[in-house]
Amino acid sequence: MLALRGLGKDYGTRRAVDAIDLDVARGEIVGLLGPNGAGKTTTISMVCGVVTPTRGSVTIGGIPLADKPYEAKAKLGLVPQDLAVYEELSATQNLDYFGSLYGLTGKRRAERIAYVLDVVGLTERAKEPVKKFSGGMKRRLNIAAGLVHEPELLVLDEPTVGVDPQSRNHIFEVVRALHKAGTTVVYTSHYMEEVEALCDRVAIMDAGKIVALGTIAELIAKHAGKGIELKISGDVDAAARAAAAHASVERDADVLRVVPTASLAPVIAAIEAAGASIATVHSRQGNLETAFLQLTGHGLRDRAEAAS
Amino acid sequence: MIGPTIRKDIWLLLRDRGRLLMLFVMPLAFIVVFGSIFKFGPDRGKPRPIAIWHAPGDARGEAIAKAIADTPGFAPDPKDSADAVRRAVAAEDVRAGIVVPADFDPVQGRPIELVIDLGEQVQVRGPLQGALTGAVMRALSPLPTGKLPPLVEAKSPPGLAKPLENVSAFQVTVPGNGVLFGFFIAMTVAMTFASERHSGTWRRLLAAPVPRWRALIGKLVPYYLIGVIQLAVLFGFGGLFGMQVAGSFAALVLLSLALVACSIGFGLLVSSFGWTEKQLGSTVPVMMLVMGLIGGCMFPRLLMPPFMQKVGLMVPHSWALDGYYAVLVRQGTSVADIAPQLGALTAFALGFALLGLWRFKFE
Numbered sequence A: 001m002l003a004l005r006g007l008g009k010d011y012g013t014r015r016a017v018d019a020i021d022l023d024v025a026r027g028e029i030v031g032l033l034g035p036n037g038a039g040k041t042t043t044i045s046m047v048c049g050v051v052t053p054t055r056g057s058v059t060i061g062g063i064p065l066a067d068k069p070y071e072a073k074a075k076l077g078l079v080p081q082d083l084a085v086y087e088e089l090s091a092t093q094n095l096d097y098f099g100s101l102y103g104l105t106g107k108r109r110a111e112r113i114a115y116v117l118d119v120v121g122l123t124e125r126a127k128e129p130v131k132k133f134s135g136g137m138k139r140r141l142n143i144a145a146g147l148v149h150e151p152e153l154l155v156l157d158e159p160t161v162g163v164d165p166q167s168r169n170h171i172f173e174v175v176r177a178l179h180k181a182g183t184t185v186v187y188t189s190h191y192m193e194e195v196e197a198l199c200d201r202v203a204i205m206d207a208g209k210i211v212a213l214g215t216i217a218e219l220i221a222k223h224a225g226k227g228i229e230l231k232i233s234g235d236v237d238a239a240a241r242a243a244a245a246h247a248s249v250e251r252d253a254d255v256l257r258v259v260p261t262a263s264l265a266p267v268i269a270a271i272e273a274a275g276a277s278i279a280t281v282h283s284r285q286g287n288l289e290t291a292f293l294q295l296t297g298h299g300l301r302d303r304a305e306a307a308s
Numbered sequence B: 001m002i003g004p005t006i007r008k009d010i011w012l013l014l015r016d017r018g019r020l021l022m023l024f025v026m027p028l029a030f031i032v033v034f035g036s037i038f039k040f041g042p043d044r045g046k047p048r049p050i051a052i053w054h055a056p057g058d059a060r061g062e063a064i065a066k067a068i069a070d071t072p073g074f075a076p077d078p079k080d081s082a083d084a085v086r087r088a089v090a091a092e093d094v095r096a097g098i099v100v101p102a103d104f105d106p107v108q109g110r111p112i113e114l115v116i117d118l119g120e121q122v123q124v125r126g127p128l129q130g131a132l133t134g135a136v137m138r139a140l141s142p143l144p145t146g147k148l149p150p151l152v153e154a155k156s157p158p159g160l161a162k163p164l165e166n167v168s169a170f171q172v173t174v175p176g177n178g179v180l181f182g183f184f185i186a187m188t189v190a191m192t193f194a195s196e197r198h199s200g201t202w203r204r205l206l207a208a209p210v211p212r213w214r215a216l217i218g219k220l221v222p223y224y225l226i227g228v229i230q231l232a233v234l235f236g237f238g239g240l241f242g243m244q245v246a247g248s249f250a251a252l253v254l255l256s257l258a259l260v261a262c263s264i265g266f267g268l269l270v271s272s273f274g275w276t277e278k279q280l281g282s283t284v285p286v287m288m289l290v291m292g293l294i295g296g297c298m299f300p301r302l303l304m305p306p307f308m309q310k311v312g313l314m315v316p317h318s319w320a321l322d323g324y325y326a327v328l329v330r331q332g333t334s335v336a337d338i339a340p341q342l343g344a345l346t347a348f349a350l351g352f353a354l355l356g357l358w359r360f361k362f363e
Helices: A040-047 A069-074 A091-101 A106-119 A135-147 A165-180 A192-198 A216-223 A236-243 A265-273 A288-296 A300-307 B002-015 B017-037 B059-070 B082-090 B122-140 B170-182 B185-199 B201-207 B212-240 B249-271 B277-294 B306-312 B316-329 B336-359
Strands: A002-011 A014-024 A029-033 A055-060 A076-079 A153-157 A184-189 A201-206 A209-215 A228-233 A247-252 A255-260 A277-283 B048-054 B074-078 B096-100 B112-116 B152-155
Touching (some): A055 A069, A228 A236, A255 A265, B017 B277, B059 B074, B059 B096, B170 B212, B170 B316, B201 B212
Parallel strands (some): A029 A201
16 A cells, blocks of 8 residues: 655755654554654655655555556545644534545535544534534544545644543544554654554654564564563762663663663673672563664654654 | 843844844834935935926026026026926936926916826825925015916926826825735635644645645635735725726726735745744834835825835835826726836735745645
């Protein structure tokens, strides 16, 4: 359904996205996971034809975006990270406009508007100005606007930013329902639990590159099997610095979560040489976060918080 | 606590270019323009030439020429014939002229001819006419007592369209404010682009299967229509208060269409700067007011010294006002008569739009 070949974007001398290769099969949900600044939104923007790539190509449903942009774009629905709706208009008016952009007319447009309003649970408030909606309702309308023309490929760019848990669950239900109906979904997020809950496969992005791609089970098995938690006594900072020479390290108070590059022995030796001691050692069950740590050398939240 | 707050607010103020523009550039622009308007006067500028003809050796004519020379701000500009005086006024080489007929005799109905464009705005023509009439009366004094017919008769030179009689103030204030506020649609255009970019709806539009040029036109057309309706309402309102159209109605319509195109083009150009709504809100009104000021929307451009009049031609407002004034006040003004103004406005519109398109960043 979606094929990216050597796709990249430079802004001046800064390389935002390197040269990405990615295939998404029809009906699949693929997550793009990475911290803020990893290049997810730029990648999405190139996929949607909003940003012109510096290199590489995008093919949507077998149609090259560069050669036949309007045919390719007609197959795609975008749910931007921002609340890309007109607050002064009603939900129906918004959907009417966005549907028209994709050539929907008359009865068909009215049916689709009614359908997507029902899907996102906004039928009762359809005639009200969007500015009266709660944040979660606006998010749901944002999704509806990307769905109104019944796209084969739906791209959701961080669709749950700033929403309450209830609305987040509602959004998850919508995505799952779309998946069940056969829609292909590309879902970007910097929340591990979201991609774990929703996605068939995950592409981990960091510094403009896809550093790993596979099912969650594959990624954990391949990259998260060696996670260890060390409870440190003494100078935790010095221990963390010493351990970083031999492992990926994430600190949580006096606990260091390490993924050794080779084996655990040099990590322990380095910590002890730094004057700290190890109180307890726990082998961790691997998860996506451990895999991310192993692949990128830093925690997802570290980067996200640094960037925000 | 006070110190850091002062420091922080100074930082914020220094980063707010729009506010600085409003605080410093706008008053300076007003000072320069209004100051230069009153520059015309004794010892403060070049005296304004007044064309004059009188029969050779006519003592009364020589006395009038001397009275003009003695009037602060005026200098007599002798011509070879009465027609030469009229031609000089018609060609706008001089603002006014005096023709003293050899057989000048007001009692017999042969007054002195004050050659001046009667279609000129009253604010421009009135003081000049009054000052020259006063100079003539001083030159001819002492005048006989009793009721005298007018000594001076003001006439437009041949070749200039006859103005409407009893021109109301609305002939001037409606186009002045129409041009000034008509141009504010540029700000609305720029604001809507900034708002769409900020909210993300622009991204959604770019992701849709719609050519970018269509997206752009689709955005601009409604504002063009609103601009046209705005001018129609303003001129219609003026009509209720006695504003008349002395020339061709088609010329009025074409001028208005060109003016709105110019405003929309300027809006596109400002949009291409990529400013935020806050930046636009604090900067564009200043630009609009300064352009309106030097373009003559608030003060007749002809009252400004020659240099400022030339500066005024650099903004579309002055061309639009000149065109409107001709159409509203001068009888028989046709589309061909305002071709220079239409051409200039079209050139401004194209220039703004092309520059805006060249700089416009879709992504």
